[in-house]
Amino acid sequence: MxxxxxxxxxxxxxxxxxxxxxxxxxxxxxxxxxxxxxxxxxxxxxxxxxxxxxxxxxxxxxxxxxxxxxxxxxxxxxxxxxxxxxxxxxxxxxxxxxxxxxxxxxxxxxxxxxxxxxxxxxxxxxxxxxxxxxxxxxxxxxxxxxxxxxxxxxxIYNEVGDWEDLFAPGLAGCQGCNTELLMRHTLRRVGPDTVLATPPGCVPGMGSVGFNGTTGTKVPVFHPLLTNTAAMLAGVKRQFKRMGRDVTALAIAGDGGASDVGFQSLSGAAERGEQMLFMVVDNEGYMNTGMQRSSCTPYGAWTSTTPIGAGCSAGQPAQGKTQDAKNLPLLMVNHRCAYVATASTAYMEDLYAKLDRAIEASKTGFAYVHVYSPCTTGWRFPSDQNMEVARKAVETNFVMLWEFTPSEGLRFSRSVDDPLPVTDYLKAMGRFRHLSPEQIEHIQGKVVENSKFIQRFSEQAHGG
Amino acid sequence: MSTTTLEKPAVSAPKKQKVMLCEGNEAAALAVALARPDMVAVYPITPQSSLVEHVASLIADGKMDADIVDAEGEHSVLSVLQGGALAGARTYTATCGPGLAFMFEPYFRTSGMRLPIVMSIVTRDGITPQCVWGGHQDAMTVREVGWVQIYCETVQEVLDTTVMAFRIAEDHDVMLPVNICLDGNYLSYGTARIELPDQSDVDAFMGTKDVNWHVALDPLKPMAVDPLTGGAGGKGPATFVRYRKSQCRGMQNALGVIEAVHAEWAERFGRSYAPLVEEYRLDDADFAIMTLGSMTGAAKDAVDEAREAGKKVGLIKIKTFSPFPVEALMRALSKVRALGVVDRSVGFRWNCGPMYQEVLGVLYRLARESGTVLPAMSFIGGLAGADITIPHFHRVIDATERLLDGPAPTEPVWLNEND
The missing domain is CATH 3.30.70.20 (Alpha-Beta Plaits)
Known part of the structure; x- marks a missing residue:
């Protein structure tokens, strides 16, 4: 190589x-x-x-x-x-x-x-x-x-390039999708002694579990329900532990299943400290089924169930999603998980460092990694712009990169000082094209508010 | 029918069984301990709660070596067990009523994945109207989802059948989840004398555990479990149909396995139960009443009294409800000329009891063979904890007797309507 x-x-x-x-x-x-x-x-x-x-x-x-x-x-x-x-x-x-x-x-x-x-x-x-x-x-x-x-x-490439890619070539992701990249990096890092759960969504949608007798994955892989990923995976892990075998339990789930209908089982497994690595690929909606709204969809965004409305072109305010996104990783912090982190595919070194810590933490408790993954298809930007959109999300503080452990508290892994204006991010994609100045002002205000809110976690942690 | 896929020592005389007094929920828990599951997931709900409390105590007291998962709801309870079973665990849980309804999504899927999970349903009527008492509405509602469902009559039968359930579920010709249904209140809290088999005898009966020989999540034998299947093209339709047919075959195989396992239980432990359909005073009967579960005791008393009064009535009790024991029922029903079916739940679509509705299919086959249609009628009683007493059963017997030379009513008889 x-x-x-x-x-x-x-x-x-x-x-x-x-x-x-x-x-x-x-x-x-x-x-x-x-x-x-x-x-x-x-x-x-x-x-x-x-x-x-x-x-x-x-x-x-x-x-x-x-x-x-x-x-x-x-x-x-x-x-x-x-x-x-x-x-x-x-x-x-x-x-x-x-x-x-x-x-x-x-x-x-x-x-x-x-x-x-x-x-x-x-x-x-x-x-x-x-x-x-x-x-x-x-x-x-x-x-x-x-x-x-x-x-x-x-x-990273030079180090892991020779490790076995545990997904088959030719997964059927959309052109320019970062999720396939994320899946391949994650699984080759976690390694072959793994049981992988991929609930319905983009990850199995591109063929990881397979179709009619074929499979795209070289480790044991299964479809949980959209609702029960963490619970089912907990059962697998517990039995291997009972048998004295060191098997990593890995979930790669979408934000919809994790934040909406699967939140109960996720919360329950985190509270029980089930030993697993639960990775959420957050593309801010139900993209695999046609780009519907999830509770991780941000304010103002167009989705197929939060349309902008016909009145938009007649001068009435555009609609889009009228609520702010649920901050799932912060909710996981409040479960006092063994490890919680946010990551971005535009910052692979950061992602790898967090994967290492998450894998280690999953040996004794619940490790949660939330990866922001822009969706070329659903967010409406050119397929060669995925990394750039992911990077702009971080540079504007729309997404903040941090990690948390109960003993060390919350720590930013990338400074949130001096962010770019959020418009630098919003203008990179079509799903925000309709926003009014008032809506943009709302989003910018929320970015500042979120940044301050998470910074308070960080300060409390460092204050002891 | 093969039940000998597991190597088991030859039968020897059972050790002395411990006699004790306990409720049905405790008997179920003791049976679970005897079966040595690896994993138990629990969530409380009335009237099941004391069952999982007993299981938790047995584990905490070191009398049972199982991983207990106090999950945050029934949906996760069954999901945890699915994962455990896919990694090779023998698994158990219990639920009822709203808990079963909440569990329905993974419940539906368990039989499709061919996971031999054993779950007690401490049967409870459906809400709404809001109620917390017994009735078969919960178990009946899920009768068409591919689980084996076996109903018990007594506390002792709960204990014995719960142990047997693991053998039935894990039989290589079955590989299906099994519900042991025990009537909420009447069996769950009904206290009775039981005989508790010795652990070593049960170990010999159970043989070697072999849960995930066919489908497994194990890095040593990587496998994609449950890839997307079906659709209109490629291998899809044939793959899906083969899968469904094998599920149906497993259900049909279960009939023979249930019989064989009951026969072996009788041989080893000296207690025998009609595994599919029990016939009580039926051979010389003109007509019969049909029962399910704990109501059968009062029904048998009523039959005895009616016999003394000169009525030629017998009783048919269904023990195995799913798969529906068609052949055994045809044999039983061929002996009588009229039938009254007593349900403890409601079939809303047909305005009758669901067991009655199922029996109509058997009567059709019987009519094709004999050329005569057996008159039958539906009784619904015991809803939401109501008692079906001996006087109620006398009404059933009298009404059924009138079918011998009168018209069959099209409406069900609601037994507790004026109680």
Whole structure:
């Protein structure tokens, strides 16, 4: 299996052009403070000349900046055009290295690169480019605005890529669905000594339990009822425990079954401390059956049972769901489960860390992981936008990532300070297209309220 | 019919049985302990509550080695047991009335998954009108869902049949869930002398547990349990039909297995019961009354008195209600010329008792074979805890006798209407 690589990511929305990254790079690589020699370049929009950088930054009225930095491309054009074989991609790190002993200083590489990722250092007389400082890029930690991050998610792929995928290829999820990704990651982490419960919904709908004698899962798997997942799985686990066998009981359930009709059995199993890992894939409605409302559907959202109404086009207020969503993970906190966490498929490292803790907790008690999973079909956004929608949910605090244990309390695993306005999330999909300014104001208010509410849990926990 | 799929030691003389006084609910709990289940799930409801209290005490006192799950409702009670059975557990629970209604969703499914769960129904009338007393309405309402349902007459029969139920359910030719129905109030709280078999003798009777040999959730033999089946295309229709047919075959197989298990019980423990249909003073009878459950005791007394008065009446008691014992009933009904059926519940669609309604199907088959139609009528009594006394049964006997040379009424007779 091939390798994936870590990368430096840039968020122009957060960059204020301070130039600290360029200072750090120049110091690390040349021992000077000369921005012109930095291998990372922040460029004021429309100002591309190196000499004018500082002026451009100070003068920039839009305060919008671009990044000139080597992307460590998978198919690097700089390498292709180099006539001397001085540039080569390293298979282990993914970094494109430059060999001074072979370079003929022809500068063709600077023409080949579309990202301004390799440029002439006029002091040295040679080209220079980012080498990620051997995986510890100097520029990233000095960025106080959070515009630069070193994304190491590739480590997950490199670590788990060779683990057995316990779902068969070709599950029939909708195009662009994150849930299949989530299922595969989760089950390969939990491993083969598992009994998997997938109540009616998208998860078995894509063939995990199977149709007429076929199955998509390589571990024992069953359809509970929509209503009794936690109870049935508890029975399985208890009997294996009685027989002295270490079998993980895993449920992957939808939000409808968990928060509505299956809530009683979920609550009962949590109260009894049944030993299982209960994962809810929250796509905020009954998406498998045609996108109907659940109690996890957010305020204002269109669903097929909370339509916007015919009067909308005639100037009357659009309807959508008129109540706020039930916060199921907080309800589970109030069961004092052994472990409760929220997670997002856009933050896989966070998800993996929480999976590890949840699996461990499920050996002695009830572990609950609530994963927000945008639905391309039901939320009405293009199928290539799922990760982006998931990320925007978190960046706006519409979704907050945290974990809870009874002894440690609630802890945010990603800061909820300085969120983006909720409109950045809402505008990414069609189900909120009809919202009035008043409805948007309501949602923004609820996001702030929820954030404060959960923060109080966090503060109480840290206060002892 | 095979009941020998399990290796069991040869029958030897039973050890002395302990004589004790107990109510039906305690007898059921003692029977469950004797059967050594792995998992018991409980939720209280009148008139079943003392049964699960007795089970909990037996486990807490170390007299029973089972995992007890105090679930948050009957729906989860049965669901927990389904999971346990799929992992190989011998399982038991009890419920009644509204609890059974709440449990209906997993209840429906248990027989389809062929899980040999044993559940007592301490029968209770249906609400509304609001009531907490006995009646067969709960069990009758779910008679068409693929569970084996066996009704008991006495406290001793509750004990013996509850143990036997596990053998019947787990028989490889059956593999179906079994309800032991004991009348709320009359059997649940009725106190009687019982003889309690010795554990070692019951162990020999039970043989080796083998619950999930056919369908299992086990990482050592991965299997998808209950994938989506059916539809109009591909293998769907045939797969679904084969499944349903095998369920029906299991039900029919149960008739023979119930007989064989009762015969073995009699041999081992010296107590015999008619496993499907009991015939009482029937051979020389002109007409018969039909009963179900604990009412049978008073009915037999009434039959005895009527006999002394010169009426040639006999009694037919159904013990196994599901599967319906058609052949055994045809044999019994062929001996008489009129029939009165006493139900402890209501069949709303036909305006009669549900057992009467079921018997009509047997009478049709009998008429096809004999060429004559047996006149029959429906009596409904004992609703919501009402007593069906010997005088009530005399009314039944007299009315049924009039069928011999008079018209059969189309309306049911409501026995407690003026009590």
């Amino acid at each position: 091939g390798r994936a690589y870590s990368t430096i990511a840039f968020d122009p929305a957060k960059c204020d052009g301070c130039g600290d990254c360029m200072t750090a790079c120049a110091q690390a690589k040349t021992g000077t403070d000369d921005w012109a020699r930095s291998r990372i370049q922040i460029v004021g929009r429309g100002n591309a000349t190196q000499d004018a950088i500082r002026d451009a930054i100070e003068d920039a009225t839009e305060k919008a900046f671009e990044l000139a930095l080597c992307r460590q491309c998978a198919d690097p054009k700089c390498v292709t055009v180099c006539p001397a074989g001085a540039l080569a991609k390293d298979g282990a790190s993914g970094v494109i290295g430059w060999d001074a002993s072979k370079c003929v200083d022809c500068l063709l590489c600077t023409v080949g690169c579309a990202y301004g990722g390799i440029a002439l250092d006029e002091v040295s007389g040679h080209v220079s480019k980012c080498d990620t400082c051997d995986g510890k890029p100097a520029c990233v930690p000095v960025c106080s605005k959070g515009a630069l991050t070193y994304v190491t998610t590739a480590n």
